[in-house]
Amino acid sequence: MPEIQPTTAEGGLTQATIVKKAAAKSDYKPADVSPQRRVQRSFAVRLWSVRHSRLLEWFYARFADMFLLLHPLWKGIGYGRVEGPIKFVEKRVKGFMFDCRMCGQCVLSSTGMSCPMNCPKQLRNGPCGGVRANGNCEVEPDMPCVWVKAWEGSQNMVHGDKILDVQKPVDQSLRETSAWLRVTAQTAAARESTQAAKTGAPT
Numbered sequence: 001m002p003e004i005q006p007t008t009a010e011g012g013l014t015q016a017t018i019v020k021k022a023a024a025k026s027d028y029k030p031a032d033v034s035p036q037r038r039v040q041r042s043f044a045v046r047l048w049s050v051r052h053s054r055l056l057e058w059f060y061a062r063f064a065d066m067f068l069l070l071h072p073l074w075k076g077i078g079y080g081r082v083e084g085p086i087k088f089v090e091k092r093v094k095g096f097m098f099d100c101r102m103c104g105q106c107v108l109s110s111t112g113m114s115c116p117m118n119c120p121k122q123l124r125n126g127p128c129g130g131v132r133a134n135g136n137c138e139v140e141p142d143m144p145c146v147w148v149k150a151w152e153g154s155q156n157m158v159h160g161d162k163i164l165d166v167q168k169p170v171d172q173s174l175r176e177t178s179a180w181l182r183v184t185a186q187t188a189a190a191r192e193s194t195q196a197a198k199t200g201a202p203t
C-alpha cells in the first residue's frame with residue numbers, strides 16, 4: 001500500500017496529485033493525451049469562444065429565433081425525423097467551438113460560453129475547491145478551469161448574471177440528443193399554451 005502524503009500548501013500538493021502518486025504503476029500510458037483525449041488546439045478554440053462570449057450570445061439569440069421560426073417545418077417533417085441530421089451538425093459545430101459533449105441540456109448561455117461538461121468532475125454549478133493558483137484545473141493541470149473561464153465569459157455578456165442561476169443535475173438520459181431541437185420545441189409549446197390561455201382555446 002503506497003504511503004499517502006498529507007496536502008500541504010507549501011508543497012503545492014493537490015488531492016489529484018496525491019491520488020496520482022498513490023495510483024498503482026502500470027505499463028499502459030495513453031500517448032500524449034489527457035484522460036478525456038483533449039488536445040491543446042481545442043483549448044484554443046474553446047478559449048476564443050469565451051473571449052467572444054458577447055458576440056456568440058448575440059448570434060445564439062438570432063439563431064434560436066430562426067430555429068423557432070422553423071418550428072412548423074420541424075413539426076411538419078417530424079422532430080424525430082429531423083433529429084439525426086440536426087444532431088450531426090450540432091455535434092460538429094458545438095464540438096469545434098466549445099468542445100461540446102452533447103449533454104443535450106445546453107447551458108452555454110448561462111456559463112459564459114464555457115461548456116461545464118469539460119470539467120473532469122462535470123460540475124454544473126461552479127468550480128470545486130481545487131482550482132490551482134494559476135486558474136487551471138486540479139485534475140488536468142494544463143487545462144484552464146472551465147468555471148474560471150465561465151466567470152470571465154459571463155462578465156462580457158448582456159445576460160451574464162444567468163451564471164448565478166442554479167442548474168439542475170445532468171440528466172444522463174438526454175445525452176447525445178439535440179439541445180437545439182429540445183429548446184425550440186419547448187419554447188414553441190410554451191408560446192402556444194400562452195396564446196391558448198389568452199384566447200381560451202384548449203391546448
Ligand code: SF4
Nearest residue numbers: 100101102103106115
Ligand atoms: S452544455 Fe451540454 S450541449 Fe451545451 S456545449 Fe456543453 S455538452 Fe454541449
